[in-house]
Amino acid sequence: METIGIIHSPFKSIEDMPIQPKGAVGIEGTLHINEDYIEGLKDLDGFSHIYIIYLFHKANKTSLTVVPFMDTSERGVFATRSPLRPNHIGLSIVELIKIEESIITIRGVDVLDQTPLLDIKPYIANFDSVTQSSSGWMRANVDEISKKRSDDRFK
Amino acid sequence: METIGIIHSPFKSIEDMPIQPKGAVGIEGTLHINEDYIEGLKDLDGFSHIYIIYLFHKANKTSLTVVPFMDTSERGVFATRSPLRPNHIGLSIVELIKIEESIITIRGVDVLDQTPLLDIKPYIANFDSVTQSSSGWMRANVDEISKKRSDDRFK
Numbered sequence: 001m002e003t004i005g006i007i008h009s010p011f012k013s014i015e016d017m018p019i020q021p022k023g024a025v026g027i028e029g030t031l032h033i034n035e036d037y038i039e040g041l042k043d044l045d046g047f048s049h050i051y052i053i054y055l056f057h058k059a060n061k062t063s064l065t066v067v068p069f070m071d072t073s074e075r076g077v078f079a080t081r082s083p084l085r086p087n088h089i090g091l092s093i094v095e096l097i098k099i100e101e102s103i104i105t106i107r108g109v110d111v112l113d114q115t116p117l118l119d120i121k122p123y124i125a126n127f128d129s130v131t132q133s134s135s136g137w138m139r140a141n142v143d144e145i146s147k148k149r150s151d152d153r154f155k
Numbered sequence: 156m157e158t159i160g161i162i163h164s165p166f167k168s169i170e171d172m173p174i175q176p177k178g179a180v181g182i183e184g185t186l187h188i189n190e191d192y193i194e195g196l197k198d199l200d201g202f203s204h205i206y207i208i209y210l211f212h213k214a215n216k217t218s219l220t221v222v223p224f225m226d227t228s229e230r231g232v233f234a235t236r237s238p239l240r241p242n243h244i245g246l247s248i249v250e251l252i253k254i255e256e257s258i259i260t261i262r263g264v265d266v267l268d269q270t271p272l273l274d275i276k277p278y279i280a281n282f283d284s285v286t287q288s289s290s291g292w293m294r295a296n297v298d299e300i301s302k303k304r305s306d307d308r309f310k
Contacts (some may be wrong), residue, residue, distance in 0.1 A: 001156055001242050037241060040219040042231030045197060046291020053208070053244055064195040076197030078275040081282075086192060087156050087273045089208055118242050120233040122289045127236075128248060135279045136201020144249070 005033035005102075007115040014058060017032060018110045029094075029109035031117055033102045041120075045099045049123035050106070053088045055116045056083030075137060090115070093123055160188035162270040169213060171267045184249075184264035186272055188257045190196075190300060200254045204278035205261070206307075209245045211238030211272045230292060245270070246279055 009029035011017040018024040031052065033041060044050070063084040065074040077085050090111065091145075097105040164184035164239075166172040173179040188196065188209065199205070218239040220229040229267065232240050254261040 004241050014198060019276040034183070035175060037219065037233075040232040040241070041234070042220060042229070043234035043292050044231055047234065047293075048287070048289040049285050051246060053242075053246070064192065065197060074197075076199055077195040078192075079196070079202065079277055081276060081279075085274055086159050088201055089207075089244075089274050091208070091276060099158035109174055119240060119244050121236060121246060122234055122291065122293065123285060124236075125285065125288045129284060130204050130248060130278060130280065131182070132203070133278055133280045134201070135281070136277065137198050137275065138201075138279055145164070 001118060003034070003055075003116040004037050004119065005031050005117040006114070007111050007117050008051065009109045009111050009113045009115075011109075011111070011114050014112060017112055024108050024110040026062070026107065027109055027137055028097070028105060028107050029111065031104040031106060032106065032121070033117075035102060038102050041099055041104070043118065043121065044096070044104075047096055047122040047124075049093055050096050051119075051121040051123060052092050052106070052111070052117060053117060053121070054111060055120040056088040056090050057114070057116055058112060059083035059088040062086050071137065073137070078153075079136065081132055089118070156273060158189070158210075158271040159192050159274065160186050160272040162186055162207065162264070162266050162268070162272050162275040164264045164266050164270075166264075166266070167268050169267060172267055177229060179263050179265040181262065182264055183252065183262050184266070185260040185269075186261060186275070188259065190257060192256050196254055196259070197274065198275065199251070199259075202251055202277040202279075204248055205251050206274075206276040206278060207247050207261070207266070207272060208276070209247075209251055209266060210273060211243040211245050212269070212271055213267060214238035214243040217241050227293065228292070234291065239255045241302075244273070
């Protein structure tokens, strides 16, 4: 695995970070892509939304159960978006605003500043949208999570 | 990065594989999770859909531009789901059918048999659904892609 770029966001500390994109509505950030990979961005500007896959670089350990925000029970880490998963891989869907050379401006960024970027994939509604889904233990808490800020989820 | 399990699917060869989940509607597969990580699956069974993040283990090179299926133009690799991206990371949304100990049965699997699994994340509609999006160069071709099978996309 190699870093293809760096994510820049207004969130300089873990404490200030929203814990999901819906808590980062309207927040802009940029992806600074390594010069070597600019050619790979061709045609990406036609997509309104992209997946970004990145490393939770501040997560220094793995925990198979975690107590998520807005919850009081231990949940299996794969049933959460916690950074403390075995591979510290993060995934967010963000809005693509513009691409200028190696700089991609995005909106709805819920990622810590200086996060290493691993991949970008286009969001394609016909593949990626799920019309009916259920969200297990998360159900009751989703609205509150939007307002919540991160604190110790990396620790 | 370490493998947390292995994806089993009916697709034994690259040639027979659908190129997206929508081409794999109804196709069942299983995730065989390493015993060490079973604890992390707690509460996952409440979710109807999950993201699986995996390694395109048959992709042996990187190409910054690719000619996607159903297209005749070279596109930047980050504007496609091609395996030939700098980090050979794959992402699919699948339906979760059941979890029995270390075996997770899924539906809608568009992945090659024996693919190494890196992560599982719950699909949470309130975070992940995008109500309005546009899909750039992909627009005209999405329906046809559903019927298409893989051939040389790893090569």
